[in-house]
Amino acid sequence: MHIKSIYLRLLTLSIFYGLFIQYGHSQQYGKMQTYTYSQPYTVDSLHSQMEGEVKNVILMIGDGMSLMHVYTAWTANRGHLWLDNADAVGLSKTYCLDRLITDSGAGGTALSSGQKTTYHSVGVDSLGRPLESLCTLAHQLDMSAGIAVTCRLWDATPADFCCHNVDREEELDLIADYVDADVDYVFGGGAKLFVNRPDKRNIFEELEAKGFQLPKTWDELSKITSGKVFAVPYPKDTPLPKERGDLLARASIKGMNLLNQNPNGFFMMIEGSQLDDYGHSNNLDLLMQETLDFDQTVGAVMKWAEQHEGTLVIVTADHETGGLTLLGGDLAEGTVQCRFSTNSHSGVMVPVYAFGTGAQLFTGLYENTAIYHKIKHLLEQKVKK
Ligand SMILES: [Zn+2]
Incomplete structure (x- = not known):
């Protein structure tokens, strides 16, 4: 009798546990989501000058x-993206030093410094030693x-x-x-971590x-016409x-116009940051809005490059988020x-x-680290001449 009741309890528990697991999974990932882009934008055909010296x-x-994000956004915008103007396309392998599936810390460090590092590290190697980023390389070459x-x-x-830490969670130090x-x-x-800090430092004053x-504010930023700028308009x-x-497009073009005042040229990193967040939360609606906003920023930057000789634009990612899969839709209606x-x-x-x-x-x-080395090669060619 006693053993029977234990058996029954275990059976009930395992049934509930099984249901919980199944329910939890179907809630998070399994659900088909539909999105229709209501205000498609037009895309111009751009022409670049591939030969010559990179400035x-x-x-x-x-x-x-990932490509799935791009192809889904392309479908939502009725078969047009600014990205389609690319002169060349490649594929980058994103694994990091100690994990097959990387994060933005190690994935971005590979792009910024040309070295694979450990998961969750930012701007340091596997021993925690600071790595020189493309921003530092630009300064060494007298660029902005x-x-x-x-x-x-x-x-x-x-x-x-811009920072160096073995742990991406060390927010105040970063x-x-x-x-x-x-x-x-x-x-x-x-902005909230620049002031009222436990270490009493006021980073804005520094x-x-x-x-x-x-x-x-953007209004204040838009009026600046020269000099160094550090704009943090949101907490x-x-x-x-x-x-x-x-x-993002306005802030990027503003930066490019300011940095371009250096006759030796400049390096700039622009990020569509929130695609990752909506991949994590499996929110197709916001993910598509972010991806399409990023593509329109790509368009603004490519148009600027078309007008400024010796400019190279590279668009890539640090990793994929969400395991997104496009399973149906309508190209004419912009539905995916x-x-x-x-998650x-x-x-x-x-x-x-x-x-x-x-x-x-x-x-x-190629490896994600090759992107850094290709950029470095192009910039150093310029200096050698
Ligand atoms: Zn992420």
Whole structure:
């Protein structure tokens, strides 16, 4: 009798556990989601000059953006994307030093420094030693450098280019690293950790002492015509795409115009930061809004490059997020039907699109670290002449 009751209890528990597991999974990933893009935009056909000397390099990172994200956004916009103007396309292998499935810390560090490092590291090697990023390389070559992102500045991707830490969660230390970063223009969110800090430092005051102008709004930033700029208009991330409009494109072009005042040219990193967040939360609606906003930023940057000789634009990702799969839809109506397979990152090669001078170097299959080395090679060629 006693044994029978234990058996019955175990049976009931296992049935409930089984139901919980199944229910939990179907809630998170299994559900088919449908999205229709209501306001498609037109895309011009652009023409670049691939031959010649590279003067400026703009590296654009869609955080968590795979070919599936791009093809889904392309379908939603009725078969048009600015990315389609790419002169060359390649594929990048994203695994990091100690894991097959990487994160933005190690994935972005591979792009910024040319070295594979350990999971969750930003701007350091596997022994914790600081790595020189493309921003530092630009300064060594007497070029200017900058970044523009839609996330908080302690987030991994901007930190990969400006900060050094074995742990991407060390938010206060990461923000403090910006004081010594090799940058002349910064646009991003995260103002709340620059002041009222436990270490009593006021990072904004320290940046001001280093000669940075500190606009607090887009209006203030838009009026600046020269000099170093550190713009952090939001306490955390920037607002959602519908609220912020073309802010990322405006902030990027503003930075490029300021950095371009250096006759030796510039390096700039621009990130569509929030694609990753909506991949994690399996939110197809916001994911498509972010991806299409990022593509329109790519368009604005490519148009600028078309007008400025010797400019190279590279668009890639650090990894995939969400295991997004396009399973149906309608190209004429801009409708897509998708499922996610995880609320984390997945392992797949990510695309590399290149437009402008030197783009031909980016075709083929390579490690994510090769992107850094190709950019370095192009910039050093210029100096050797
Ligand atoms: Zn992520």
